[in-house]
Amino acid sequence: xxxxxLFSLACMVPAVIVITAFxxxxxxxxxxxxxxxxxxxxxxxxxxxxPRYRDALLSTVALxxxxxxxTLLIGGIAGIFLARNRxxxxxxxxxxxxxxxxxxxxxxxxxVIMLGGRLGLVGQISEALGADxxxxxxxxxxxxxxxxxxxxxxxxxxxxxxxxxxxxxLIEAARSLGAGPFAIQRDIVLPALVPAFVAAGxxxxxxxxxxxxxxxxxxxxxxxxxxxxxxxxxxxxxxxxAAALSVVLGLVAWAILALARLRGGDNVAAAG
Amino acid sequence: xxxxxxALALFFTVLTAAFLAVPALMSMxxxxxxxxxxxxxxxxxxxxxxxxxxxxxxxxxxxxAIAMMTLVVTLLVGIPLxxxxxxxxxxxxxxxxxxxxxxxxxxxxAVALAMLQLYGNIDWFRRSSLFIVAGHVIFxxxxxxxxVASTLGAIDIRxLEEGAASLGAGPLRRFLDVVIPAAMPGxxxxxxxxxxxxxxxxxxxxxxxxxxxxxxxxGLADSYASMRLEIASAYTLVFFIMIVPLLVAMQLVARSKxxxxxxx
Amino acid sequence: MSTGVSVSLRAIAKTFxxxxxxxKPTDLTVAKGETLVFLGPSGCxxxxxxxxxxxxxxxxxxxxxxxxxxxxxxxxxxHRNIGMVFQSYALFPNMTxxxxxxxxxxxxxxxxxxxxxxxxxxxxxxxxxxxxxRRIDQLSxxxxxxxxxxRAVAIRPRVLLLDEPLTALDAALRDRLRTELDQLLRSLGxxxxxxxxxxxxxxxxxxxxxxxxxxxxxxxGTPREVYFEPNSRFVAEFIGAANVIEGMASEGSIRFPGxxxxxxxxxxxxxxxxxxxxxxxxxRAPAGEDWTGTVQGVSFLGxxxxxxIAGAAAEMIVAEAPNRTRLxxxxxxxxxxxxxxxxxxxx
Numbered sequence: 005x006x007x008x009x010l011f012s013l014a015c016m017v018p019a020v021i022v023i024t025a026f027x028x029x030x031x032x033x034x035x036x037x038x039x040x041x042x043x044x045x046x047x048x049x050x051x052x053x054x055p056r057y058r059d060a061l062l063s064t065v066a067l068x069x070x071x072x073x074x075t076l077l078i079g080g081i082a083g084i085f086l087a088r089n090r091x092x093x094x095x096x097x098x099x100x101x102x103x104x105x106x107x108x109x110x111x112x113x114x115x116v117i118m119l120g121g122r123l124g125l126v127g128q129i130s131e132a133l134g135a136d137x138x139x140x141x142x143x144x145x146x147x148x149x150x151x152x153x154x155x156x157x158x159x160x161x162x163x164x165x166x167x168x169x170x171x172x173x174l175i176e177a178a179r180s181l182g183a184g185p186f187a188i189q190r191d192i193v194l195p196a197l198v199p200a201f202v203a204a205g206x207x208x209x210x211x212x213x214x215x216x217x218x219x220x221x222x223x224x225x226x227x228x229x230x231x232x233x234x235x236x237x238x239x240x241x242x243x244x245x246a247a248a249l250s251v252v253l254g255l256v257a258w259a260i261l262a263l264a265r266l267r268g269g270d271n272v273a274a275a276g
Numbered sequence: 277x278x279x280x281x282x283a284l285a286l287f288f289t290v291l292t293a294a295f296l297a298v299p300a301l302m303s304m305x306x307x308x309x310x311x312x313x314x315x316x317x318x319x320x321x322x323x324x325x326x327x328x329x330x331x332x333x334x335x336x337x338x339x340x341a342i343a344m345m346t347l348v349v350t351l352l353v354g355i356p357l358x359x360x361x362x363x364x365x366x367x368x369x370x371x372x373x374x375x376x377x378x379x380x381x382x383x384x385x386a387v388a389l390a391m392l393q394l395y396g397n398i399d400w401f402r403r404s405s406l407f408i409v410a411g412h413v414i415f416x417x418x419x420x421x422x423x424v425a426s427t428l429g430a431i432d433i434r435x436l437e438e439g440a441a442s443l444g445a446g447p448l449r450r451f452l453d454v455v456i457p458a459a460m461p462g463x464x465x466x467x468x469x470x471x472x473x474x475x476x477x478x479x480x481x482x483x484x485x486x487x488x489x490x491x492x493x494x495g496l497a498d499s500y501a502s503m504r505l506e507i508a509s510a511y512t513l514v515f516f517i518m519i520v521p522l523l524v525a526m527q528l529v530a531r532s533k534x535x536x537x538x539x540x
Numbered sequence: 541m542s543t544g545v546s547v548s549l550r551a552i553a554k555t556f557x558x559x560x561x562x563x564k565p566t567d568l569t570v571a572k573g574e575t576l577v578f579l580g581p582s583g584c585x586x587x588x589x590x591x592x593x594x595x596x597x598x599x600x601x602x603x604x605x606x607x608x609x610x611x612x613x614x615x616x617x618x619h620r621n622i623g624m625v626f627q628s629y630a631l632f633p634n635m636t637x638x639x640x641x642x643x644x645x646x647x648x649x650x651x652x653x654x655x656x657x658x659x660x661x662x663x664x665x666x667x668x669x670x671x672x673x674r675r676i677d678q679l680s681x682x683x684x685x686x687x688x689x690x691r692a693v694a695i696r697p698r699v700l701l702l703d704e705p706l707t708a709l710d711a712a713l714r715d716r717l718r719t720e721l722d723q724l725l726r727s728l729g730x731x732x733x734x735x736x737x738x739x740x741x742x743x744x745x746x747x748x749x750x751x752x753x754x755x756x757x758x759x760x761g762t763p764r765e766v767y768f769e770p771n772s773r774f775v776a777e778f779i780g781a782a783n784v785i786e787g788m789a790s791e792g793s794i795r796f797p798g799x800x801x802x803x804x805x806x807x808x809x810x811x812x813x814x815x816x817x818x819x820x821x822x823x824r825a826p827a828g829e830d831w832t833g834t835v836q837g838v839s840f841l842g843x844x845x846x847x848x849i850a851g852a853a854a855e856m857i858v859a860e861a862p863n864r865t866r867l868x869x870x871x872x873x874x875x876x877x878x879x880x881x882x883x884x885x886x887x
Contacts, residue, residue: 007616011447012364015356016372019417022353023372026410027379030390037393082292085285099527100293104300106519108478110497114512115299118306123313123505125302153299156292185278214383217478217493221500230385237483243393250386258381432628438596439630441617443644443695453643457634 038247047248057232057249063144064229065256068212071148072205075155080201082156083163084193087170098164105157109150109217116141116150116222142223150218155211159204166200167193206264210257229253304516306509324510328499332511335495336518342405342491343474346412350470353413354420355463359455361421362428363437377418384479387414392483405489411480416473420466427462428455461529468526475518492518544731545608545698546572547593552603554588562588564755565603570699572608575725575732577746579739581778585755586735587703593733594701595620607698618647623697627704629688631676637687638663638672644695662690665724682713689721693728700725700732706741718744739779743767751775767817773885776815783816784885785853794882798852799831802879813885820881821859823847823867829874833857838867849873 039045051057086098104112120126120141127137140146170193178192216230229249236246307325310318357376361369379387391411401407433455440450456463478493485494492515499508547570554563563585570576578586591597593605595617604613612620623644631640641662645655663669666686671679679687685705692700705721706714722745725732736742742749743763751759751766751774759766759775770776773784787794787801789808794801803814826832833852838845840863847859847867852875859875861867 007447009364011451012360015360016369018353019357019372019376019421022349022413022417023375026391027387027414028375030394031378031382031387033394034386034390078288078292081285082289085289089282089286091286097289097293100297101289102527103520103523104296106472106476106523108476108493108496110478110493110500111476111512111515114303114496114500114508117500117505118299118302118509121505125298153296156296185281210381214385214479216383216385217482217497220478220482221497230383233385233389234483237389243389246389247393250383250389254382254386257383258378261381431633432630435626435628435630436632438594438617439624439626439691440632440643441596442594442622442624442701443691444618444621444647445643446618449647454632454634457632460634 034247035251037244038251041244043244047245048252050245051249051252056227060227060229060232061252063227064213067144067148067151067228068209071151071155071212072209074148075152075159075208076201076205078152079156079159079204080163080197083160084167084189084197086160087164087167088193101160102157104154105161107154109154109215109219110221111217112150112154113218113221115153116146116218120146120149142226144226146222147219147226147228150222151212151215154215154218155208158211159208162200162204162207163197166197170196203264206260210260210264213257213260214253300516303509303512306506307513308510309506312505312509324506325514327507328511328514331503331507332492332495332499332514335490335492336514338405338489339475339492340518342408342412343471345406345409346416346474347467347470349409349413350417350420351463351467354417354466355424355456355459356451357417358421358424358428358459358462359433359451361425362433373421376421379414380418384415384477385483387411388480388483391480403486403488408481408484408489408491411484412474412477415477415480416470419469419473420463423466423469424459424462427459427465431458433458465526465529468522468529472519472522472526475522476515544572544700544729546570547699547731547733548604548606548609549589549593550604550606552589552592552599552605554585554592554597554603555600561755563592563599566757568750568757568760570731570733572731573729574747575734575745577734577736577742577749578752579736579742579746579749579778580752581737583754584752586737586750586752588755589752590701590703590733590735593699594622594624621695621698623692623695623700625685625688625692625700625702625705627707629684629708631684631687631691633676635676636672637668637674637676637679640676640687641691641694644691648695658694662694665693666690667720681709682717685709685717689724693724693730698731700728700730702732702734704736705734707736707738714738714741721745743779749779751778753778769883770815771886773813773815776883776885781818781858783818783821783853783855783857784813785816785855785857786811786813787853788812796831796853798833798875799829801831801877801882803884804879804882808884815883815885816857816877816881818846818858818860820877821857822876823859823861823865824874824876826872826874829876831875831877832872833875835867835869835871835873837869847873849875 038047051061082101086094118124120139122139124139124141127139130136130138140149174192175188178188183191214230216234219226219228219231220234230253233246233249233253236242236249305316306312308320308322309316310321361373388411395401395407436454436458437450440454445453476493478497481491481494482497485491490498496511496515499511549566549568551565551567552563553565555561566589578589580586588597592599595612595615599605599613604611606612632643635643638659642655642659645658650658663672666689668683668686668690671683671687676684688705706717709717718741725745734745746763748760748762749766750757753774759771761769766775766779770779776782776784785796787796789803789810789812792803792807794803794812794814831852833849835847836850836856837848842863844863845861845865845867847861849857849859867873
C-alpha cells in the first residue's frame with residue numbers, strides 16, 4: 005500500500021514541476037509586478053479612473069454581454085432544434101456548426117473580413133443592390149460578428165449535449181397531461197436547459213472578455229481590454245500597467261467561469 | 277402551427293450554419309482564384325498556394341513540430357497526472373486540478389505576459405521554439421488530463437489494478453500493463469485535442485514568438501496584415517487542410533466512444 | 541495437488557479515515573485447504589476482511605495477518621502470492637483470455653513454453669479452451685467468471701480469495717457455476733476464502749461459515765451448525781427461513797397462545813425466544829395436538845407448500861407441508877415439533 009501511495013504521488017511530480025515553473029511562479033510574479041513599484045495597488049484604481057482603461061473595460065464587458073445574449077439565443081434555438089430532430093443532412097449541419105471551434109481568433113477575424121471587409125460579401129451584395137458598399141469588419145460591429153462566429157459553436161455544443169439527454173418520458177408525460185408544444189418548451193425543455201445555458205453563457209462571456217486574436221486581425225484601434233493590454237506592453241512598454249490590467253481581466257474571466265462550474269458546466273474552454 | 281415552427285427553426289439553423297460556412301468557403305475559393313476582386317471569372321490557380329509555401333513553409337513545419345513536442349510533454353505529464361487524479365483523489369489533487377485549469381480561465385495574453393517577464397531574459401530559451409512549447413503545454417495539459425481521467429474514471433481502473441496487483445504486478449508494471457492500455461481511448465481523444473489546439477493557438481504564441489519562431493497562426497496574422505487577400509486566403513486554406521482531418525478524427529473518436537458507452 | 545497455507549487473522553480491525561468502523565477487532569484462523577465463507581448483509585465487514593487478507597487494505601495498528609505463521613501484514617498484495625477473483629472480475633480488456641490467464645505467470649517470469657502449458661491446463665480445468673484467443677468484451681458473464689477464476693488459480697496461489705464471484709450472474713447460471721466452483725475448490729484442495737451475501741452459496745461451498753454483522757463475527761461454524769444451531773436471532777433469520785417466536789417456559793415445556801411444546805434439554809425458565817425451521821413443523825389434524833392454529837394462507841411452491849398459520853403464537857408462523865396435502869384458509873390444524881428441532885435463542 006505504501007508503494008501505491010508513493011507511486012501515485014510520483015505521478016503528480018512532473019505536472020507539479022511543469023505547472024509551477026511555467027504558470028504558478030510566472031503568475032505570482034506578475035501579481036507582484038502589477039502591485040509593486042511606486043504606483044503599487046493604485047494601478048488597480050487607475051483601471052477605473054483613467055478614461056482609456058475604464059472605457060476599454062466597460063466596452064469589453066458590454067460587448068461580451070451583448071455577444072453572450074445573442075449567442076445564447078441563436079445557439080439555443082439551433083441547439084435544441086438539432087438535438088430534438090433528426091433529418092437528412094443533420095450530421096452535416098452539426099459538423100458545419102462545430103468545426104469553427106478549432107479556428108484561432110485570427111482566422112475568425114479573417115472570416116469577418118471575408119464577410120464585411122473591403123472586398124467582403126456584404127459589400128458586394130449591397131453594391132449589387134445599388135446601395136453603398138457596406139464595410140463593417142474594422143469596427144465594433146465587426147468584432148461583434150467575429151465573437152458571434154467563435155461563440156456559437158461552443159454554446160451550440162453545450163446546449164445540444166444537455167438537450168439530447170433530456171428524458172423523452174418527461175415530454176410524453178407532459179403531453180399526456182394535455183400540454184401543447186409551446187407549453188412543453190416553456191415548462192419542460194427550457195427549465196431543463198437552464199444549467200446548460202448558465203454554463204454556456206459564462207464560458208461565452210469569459211472567452212469574449214479575453215479574446216485577442218480576432219480584435220488583433222480586425223484592427224489595433226478597437227479599444228477592447230486585451231488590445232489595450234497588448235498596447236501597454238508593446239507600445240508603451242508599461243509592463244506593470246499591462247500586468248495590472250491582465251490581473252483584472254483574468255479575475256473577471258476566472259470569476260465568471262468559477263460561477264459556471266458551480267452550476268455544473270465542465271467543458272470550460274477559453275480560446276480565440 | 278407545428279410544421280411552421282419546424283420549418284422556421286430549420287431555416288434559422290441553416291442560416292446560422294451558412295453564417296459560419298460561407299466566409300470559410302469564400303476564403304477557400306479566394307485562395308485559388310486569380311484575382312478575387314474579379315471573381316472566379318478571372319480563373320483558378322494554385323499560384324497563391326505555391327507563394328504561401330515559398331513565404332511561410334517554415335511556419336507550417338514549425339507549428340507541426342511544436343504541436344508534436346507539446347503532445348509528447350502533455351502525454352508524459354498528463355497521463356500520470358490523470359491517473360493520480362482518478363486513483364487517489366485528495367485535497368492535493370483537487371488543488372492541483374484547480375491550478376492546472378486556471379490557465380484556461382485566465383486570458384492567454386496574461387499567461388504569456390507572466391511567462392515573458394520571468395523567462396524573457398533567458399536568451400536561449402526565449403529564442404527557442406521550446407518557449408512556445410512551454411506555453412502550449414500549460415494551455416493544453418488540462419484537455420489531455422480531462423480526457424484521460426474521464427476514460428479511467430469510467431472503467432473502474434482501481435479494481436482492474438487490484439486484479440493486476442493480486443497477480444503480482446508492482447505499481448509501475450500495473451501502470452504500463454493495465455492503466456495505459458485502458459486509458460487509450462482517452463489518450464487518443466486528448467491527443468487530437470492537444471494537437472488541434474496547439475496548431476491553432478494564437479493568443480499565447482503571438483506574445484511568445486520571435487521573428488525566428490513564427491508559427492502558422494502567427495504567420496496568418498502576418499499575412500492578414502500585410503499580404504494581398506488571395507495570399508491570406510491561400511494560407512488560410514492550408515490551415516483548414518491541416519486542421520479539418522484532425523477535427524474529423526476527433527468527431528469519429530467521440531462517436532465511437534459514445535457508441536461503446538451505450539452498448540456497455 | 542494440495543497447495544495453500546493456513547491463514548490467521550489476529551486482532552484485525554479497520555477504521556476508515558472518515559472514522560467509520562468497518563471491522564471490529566477480529567481473530568480467526570483458516571485451516572490449510574479449507575474453504576471458509578464470510579457471510580453477511582452488505583456493510584457487515586466481510587469484504588473488508590477479505591481485502592485485508594489480500595493486502596488491499598491495511599488493518600488498524602496491532603492487527604496482524606499470518607500465512608502459515610509468517611507475518612505478511614506489511615507485505616503488499618503483489619508479493620503475497622494470493623489469487624483473487626473480483627466481483628466485477630477485473631479482467632484486462634486489452635488482453636485476450638489466454639493473456640489474462642497467463643499474466644500472473646508472465647509477471648513471475650515463467651518461461652513462455654511453461655506458461656503456455658499452464659494456461660492450457662487452466663483453460664481445460666475451467667472448460668473454456670475454445671475461448672483462448674477471444675477478447676474479454678466478446679465473453680458472456682459466465683465465461684468471464686471462469687476466466688477470472690482460471691487467472692487467479694494459474695499462479696498456484698497460497699490462498700484463493702473470492703469476492704462475491706457469482707453475484708453478477710443470473711440465477712440459473714449462478715446455481716450451475718456454484719456446483720462447478722465447489723468441485724474445483726475440492727479438487728484443488730486449495731485454501732479459499734469466499735465472501736458472499738447469499739446464504740445458499742455459503743452453505744453449499746463452505747467448510748465453515750463465518751456469519752458477520754455490523755463489523756463483527758456473530759457465529760462461526762459448519763453449514764449444519766449455523767443452520768441447526770444458530771446462536772442468535774440474526775443468524776437464525778439470515779440463514780434459511782426461520783420462525784422466531786416468544787413464549788413462557790416452565791417445567792420442560794414452553795407455552796404459546798395456541799398451546800405448548802416440549803423443550804429440549806436443558807430446559808429454560810421464564811420468558812424465552814425459540815427458533816423453529818418451517819420444515820421442522822409437521823401439520824396434522826388438530827384433534828389431540830398440544831399446539832394448534834388456523835391456516836391463514838397457503839402458497840404452492842411445486843415441490844412443497846408454504847403454510848402461514850395464525851393463532852399458534854403471538855406472531856404468524858410459517859410451516860411447510862408436502863405438496864399433496866389439501867389445506868385451505870381457515871382450516872384448524874395441529875402442529876407437531878420434535879423437541880430437538882426447537883432451539884432456544886439467547887437474545
